[in-house]
Amino acid sequence: MxxxxxxxxxxxxxxxxVYHIKIVSYDHxxxxxxxxxxANKLVFQDxxxxxxxxxxxxxxxxxxxxxxxxxxLFSFVCWGTANLGPDKPYxxxxxxxxxxxxxPFYRWVxxxxxxxxxxxxxxxxxxxxxxTNTAVVKALKGLGFEVAADEYYERGTKDFYPILTxxxxxxxxxxxxxxxxxxxxxxxxxxxxxxxxxxAKGWTAGTNPFTxxxxxxxxxxxGVWSPLNINVKSDFVSQTVRRFGEEYEKRYKEVPGxxxxxxxxxxxxxxxxxxxxxxxxxxxxxxxxTQKPFDTVWGKLVLxxxxxxxxxxxxxxxxxxxxxRDGKVVDIAQVLPAALKK
Amino acid sequence: xxxxxxxxxxxxxxGLAMAYVLxxxxxxxxxxxxxxxxxAHGEFYMLGGYVTYYVYALFGLNYxxxxxxxxxxxxIAGVVAERLIFHDLRGKALNAFxxxxxxxxxxxxxxxxxxxxxxxxxPSAFSGVVRVFGLVMSVERIVVSLTAxxxxxxxxxxxxxxxxxxxxxxxxxxxxxxxAPGRQHRRRLRPRLRCRLRARRRRRRPAGPALRGExxxxxxxxxxxxxxxxxxxxxxxxxxxxxxxAPGRRRGSRRALHGQRRRxxxxxxxxxxxxxxxxxxxRRWSVAPPAPAAGVALIAVAAxxxxxxxxxxxxxxxxxxxxxxxxxxxxFRLQVSTGQINMAHISFMGIGAYASALLVTRVGLSFxxxxxxxxxxxxxxxxxxxxxxxxxxxxxxxLITFAFSEVVRLxxxxxxxxxxxxxxxxxxxxxxxxxxxxxxxSKLALYWLMAVISVVVVLAFVRLDYSRFGLxxxxxxxADLVAETLGVNVFRYKLTTxxxxxxxxxxxxxxxxxxxxxxxxxxxxxxxxxxxxxFAVIGGTGSVWGPVVxxxxxxxxxxxxxxxxxxxxxxxxxxxxxTMLFAPEGLVALPGAVRRFLRRPRRRAPAPTGAGLAP
Numbered sequence: 001m002x003x004x005x006x007x008x009x010x011x012x013x014x015x016x017x018v019y020h021i022k023i024v025s026y027d028h029x030x031x032x033x034x035x036x037x038x039a040n041k042l043v044f045q046d047x048x049x050x051x052x053x054x055x056x057x058x059x060x061x062x063x064x065x066x067x068x069x070x071x072x073l074f075s076f077v078c079w080g081t082a083n084l085g086p087d088k089p090y091x092x093x094x095x096x097x098x099x100x101x102x103x104p105f106y107r108w109v110x111x112x113x114x115x116x117x118x119x120x121x122x123x124x125x126x127x128x129x130x131x132t133n134t135a136v137v138k139a140l141k142g143l144g145f146e147v148a149a150d151e152y153y154e155r156g157t158k159d160f161y162p163i164l165t166x167x168x169x170x171x172x173x174x175x176x177x178x179x180x181x182x183x184x185x186x187x188x189x190x191x192x193x194x195x196x197x198x199x200a201k202g203w204t205a206g207t208n209p210f211t212x213x214x215x216x217x218x219x220x221x222x223g224v225w226s227p228l229n230i231n232v233k234s235d236f237v238s239q240t241v242r243r244f245g246e247e248y249e250k251r252y253k254e255v256p257g258x259x260x261x262x263x264x265x266x267x268x269x270x271x272x273x274x275x276x277x278x279x280x281x282x283x284x285x286x287x288x289x290t291q292k293p294f295d296t297v298w299g300k301l302v303l304x305x306x307x308x309x310x311x312x313x314x315x316x317x318x319x320x321x322x323x324x325r326d327g328k329v330v331d332i333a334q335v336l337p338a339a340l341k342k
Numbered sequence: 343x344x345x346x347x348x349x350x351x352x353x354x355x356x357g358l359a360m361a362y363v364l365x366x367x368x369x370x371x372x373x374x375x376x377x378x379x380x381x382a383h384g385e386f387y388m389l390g391g392y393v394t395y396y397v398y399a400l401f402g403l404n405y406x407x408x409x410x411x412x413x414x415x416x417x418i419a420g421v422v423a424e425r426l427i428f429h430d431l432r433g434k435a436l437n438a439f440x441x442x443x444x445x446x447x448x449x450x451x452x453x454x455x456x457x458x459x460x461x462x463x464x465p466s467a468f469s470g471v472v473r474v475f476g477l478v479m480s481v482e483r484i485v486v487s488l489t490a491x492x493x494x495x496x497x498x499x500x501x502x503x504x505x506x507x508x509x510x511x512x513x514x515x516x517x518x519x520x521x522a523p524g525r526q527h528r529r530r531l532r533p534r535l536r537c538r539l540r541a542r543r544r545r546r547r548p549a550g551p552a553l554r555g556e557x558x559x560x561x562x563x564x565x566x567x568x569x570x571x572x573x574x575x576x577x578x579x580x581x582x583x584x585x586x587x588a589p590g591r592r593r594g595s596r597r598a599l600h601g602q603r604r605r606x607x608x609x610x611x612x613x614x615x616x617x618x619x620x621x622x623x624x625r626r627w628s629v630a631p632p633a634p635a636a637g638v639a640l641i642a643v644a645a646x647x648x649x650x651x652x653x654x655x656x657x658x659x660x661x662x663x664x665x666x667x668x669x670x671x672x673x674f675r676l677q678v679s680t681g682q683i684n685m686a687h688i689s690f691m692g693i694g695a696y697a698s699a700l701l702v703t704r705v706g707l708s709f710x711x712x713x714x715x716x717x718x719x720x721x722x723x724x725x726x727x728x729x730x731x732x733x734x735x736x737x738x739x740x741l742i743t744f745a746f747s748e749v750v751r752l753x754x755x756x757x758x759x760x761x762x763x764x765x766x767x768x769x770x771x772x773x774x775x776x777x778x779x780x781x782x783x784s785k786l787a788l789y790w791l792m793a794v795i796s797v798v799v800v801l802a803f804v805r806l807d808y809s810r811f812g813l814x815x816x817x818x819x820x821a822d823l824v825a826e827t828l829g830v831n832v833f834r835y836k837l838t839t840x841x842x843x844x845x846x847x848x849x850x851x852x853x854x855x856x857x858x859x860x861x862x863x864x865x866x867x868x869x870x871x872x873x874x875x876x877f878a879v880i881g882g883t884g885s886v887w888g889p890v891v892x893x894x895x896x897x898x899x900x901x902x903x904x905x906x907x908x909x910x911x912x913x914x915x916x917x918x919x920x921t922m923l924f925a926p927e928g929l930v931a932l933p934g935a936v937r938r939f940l941r942r943p944r945r946r947a948p949a950p951t952g953a954g955l956a957p
Binding site: 025026027029030031032033036037038040041043044045058059061062065080082125126127129130131159161162165166169181182183186190191194195196211214215217254 | 344347350351354355357358361460461463465466471478480483654655656659660663755756759764765766767769854858859860861862864865869870901904905908910911
């Protein structure tokens with residue numbers, strides 16, 4: 001969508017040249033080996049210098065085996081601490097991960113809902129799930145919460161009664177469906193309600209509260225807090241974001257999820273960095289990327305994360321905490337990352 | 343665990359079991375009557391779900407009306423699948439199973455194309471929970487459980503008491519339908535009879551006792567299979583030299599299968615003239631006869647010439663992937679040559695890959711040592727697994743090996759995360775490094791390494807295929823009962839191919855680990871395994887060249903179709919189905935089929951095409 005906007009506006013002006021942007025995309029079927037082959041094709045056959053959008057943890061590692069030696073800039077939305085580091089200078093994450101979100105989110109929970117002491121976590125058994133639960137457990141322990149349960153399920157599970165029976169027997173004050181995708185998260189909340197759970201509900205790494213409401217139903221989804229999502233229709237977002245949301249919905253017939261916005265923002269930031277660097281060379285663009293904040297659909301955005309990953313390659317932008325109220329997503333708080341406060 | 347929690351867990355388990363029963367009833371019915379393991383059964387279940395979403399959730403139709411509509415829709419889809427796809431594959435369990443894998447892909451990709459990839463929320467028709475003595479069960483679960491119980495009883499009564507039910511049982515396995523007279527039976531026998539008559543005409547003499555036997559007699563059919571097999575492979579009827587008395591031929595075949603006097607016997611001597619000379623040449627030089635040797639030479643030359651034509655990293659990567667797939671497919675085909683579709687073959691690749699990666703990164707061994715150790719670990723593990731799995735055959739063998747592959751995948755994914763990398767995968771695997779002053783870390787060097795491994799593997803397997811071992815394996819695939827009756831230790835042969843195939847799969851796995859430098863359990867799951875089946879089947883499993891053709895064609899097709907995104911599997915699934923229906927012997931048999939078609943006698947039915955995958 002961003003490429004179309006730039007092309008419609010006459011192309012991307014870098015220095016004295018104007019470029020027409022062409023998107024090349026392949027599917028790797030979420031298989032690491034296939035991801036490496038697809039990356040090979042992008043880099044060596046299509047001569048691509050910028051890759052945006054990969055979303056499955058293990059495949060990011062495979063893509064990086066191709067992009068890093070070839071100095072190809074790789075913007076992804078996979079989660080996992082292993083994907084960022086000083087040994088991978090050409091890779092960066094285009095959305096907040098659980099490592100940026102967990103601590104401020106539970107700090108907010110502690111401040112606003114001091115009665116919550118015991119938190120139970122449930123996530124899918126994959127990179128996202130393991131990493132999210134690890135980050136949340138670390139944040140919970142650091143803030144003095146008690147981890148009542150830390151459970152995993154296989155992706156594709158539809159019956160959560162067995163695991164929820166065990167989990168709810170620990171009497172948690174809050175249930176966090178951490179990294180569960182919207183469909184499974186909705187089912188967990190619905191079945192937890194059927195089993196009599198009436199405590200607080202969170203979705204630390206949730207990306208689409210609208211679907212979770214549809215699957216769980218209004219009653220079961222009521223009160224779910226989600227710190228990662230962006231609500232393009234809320235009062236917290238700027239006119240630019242509202243316009244983006246309207247345009248996206250008109251074009252793709254759905255409300256933009258957080259991953260769509262992340263990739264849009266990544267594309268936007270990279271093209272702005274190209275203009276700043278007055279070059280398409282990845283080294284120069286990378287230098288421009290890390291030099292200053294950018295205005296994006298997220299609001300102000302900087303590259304940070306050195307304290308967690310050892311290198312500033314993590315997008316940092318204002319985090320909005322939303323709550324489901326009567327079947328609608330309402331933004332209730334905004335938290336600025338420390339890097340942006342500076 | 344408190345007693346209340348235990349009872350609640352049991353109740354949950356019961357509810358879950360009943361939900362599975364609803365799905366499994368249909369699968370069991372299909373398997374028990376049609377002898378088809380329908381891997382696409384879940385996709386029919388999915389179809390019912392989509393009907394419910396669109397009719398009930400979107401258009402607000404009454405739930406029970408939706409239920410009827412969903413049953414009718416899925417029923418119609420089932421009829422269409424049976425008539426168009428499965429009907430002609432009855433009695434061919436392997437072919438039907440492979441077709442169901444293709445159907446699974448077609449339906450999955452079709453659903454993504456037609457219904458999108460986003461979750462479709464469907465409100466529950468039965469809300470609320472029932473609480474008794476502190477135990478909780480949702481109304482939805484109670485309805486599901488009751489429905490499952492009613493269906494179990496209803497289906498049992500239907501199959502036992504009703505006329506259609508009894509008829510269905512009558513045509514099921516073990517019902518003696520093969521001996522029952524009738525139209526279907528005659529249709530099944532017709533190709534065999536035609537084949538016998540043609541063989542008799544060709545020899546211009548009366549049929550010998552070796553071909554006698556009552557229609558439907560398993561031994562006669564088996565001999566017929568052996569007959570077909572050798573004729574197809576060596577261009578001559580299995581009867582041997584004209585004029586040779588039939589009893590001698592029969593006695594000779596037993597000796598041949600025992601390994602005694604094999605070279606003297608015409609059935610095992612590659613025929614009379616040209617083939618006989620080829621066999622003599624092969625015996626003298628202890629290599630494959632000229633045609634196969636030329637094939638291997640062609641592959642070797644092609645592999646050697648490619649880097650001279652291009653040094654483009656992408657092309658080298660594709661070529662290396664083809665060679666890696668070729669090695670794997672050849673080893674898979676070795677097991678297929680005894681009639682076994684080992685659904686855990688890719689798991690042995692994974693075992694070799696993880697073993698080598700850990701030995702290099704944790705123990706500090708050289709790649710050149712772990713190349714063999716990894717393969718050996720895979721082979722050693724194959725001994726107990728094969729010993730258990732090969733006690734059964736057909737659908738039960740698929741299921742055991744499939745279950746093992748899932749165990750391996752989940753083991754790498756869920757256990758010893760610090761060691762195997764867990765869901766994040768194992769990263770930081772180094773490239774092979776130095777050997778004899780050569781550095782193997784560039785794409786070109788790794789290509790050369792894989793080329794050498796592949797050519798050696800192809801040469802070895804071609805040699806094996808034309809050896810007594812390969813001929814006996816082919817005979818086992820065609821008629822294992824007959825082979826066993828003639829004194830062949832069928833189990834030992836099957837286990838040997840299982841272990842040898844796993845060794846080579848492990849070898850490919852070791853290279854894969856150090857080439858890709860990242861390992862993840864999903865690379866050794868169902869989807870890559872099905873792709874492996876596609877490579878073998880599309881090329882043709884009846885010939886040793888089938889996997890070569892299939893791997894090259896399908897890997898290139900995969901690359902060319904990459905831009906189709908996930909619809910690539912739609913094309914692959916469709917190709918798999920069409921191949922199994924119209925060319926079960928694969929691409930390598932196409933020239934022969936065309937030749938036969940052009941030379942077909944007028945006003946006569948075309949000749950049967952031989953063995954293929956189906957027994």
